[in-house]
Amino acid sequence: MRKQVIEYTSELDAVIALAKQLNVxxxxxxxxxxxxxxxxxxxxxxxxxxxxxxxxxYQHYLALHQHLESKLKDVA
Incomplete structure (x- = not known):
């Protein structure tokens, strides 16, 4: 099976897309x-x-989610 490579413009877009796929x-x-x-x-x-x-x-989602959370903590 051939895998499709998808590129996102932001980490947030990637997290959202992964969350949708996980929901499926x-x-x-x-x-x-x-x-x-x-x-x-x-x-x-x-x-x-x-x-x-x-x-x-799921592992990718967790890593991105954690990275975004740490970025938000740095801003606050």
Missing amino acids: YEIKYQMTSEDFFNKYSQGETSDDEVFVEWAGN
Whole structure:
């Protein structure tokens, strides 16, 4: 399967897009991304491509979210 590369104009745009994608997974699999990632990290899910992608998107979301939060703290 060929992966699509998407570029965003800002970190905020990227966080929003990732949150929307995470929401799609959460609705489809009826669990939060946090719960999924805990199960994934414990080896309680398969390594299907969709789960690997979900885990990667969640990690990316967390990193961007944390980075934006620290930027906001610096401004305040």
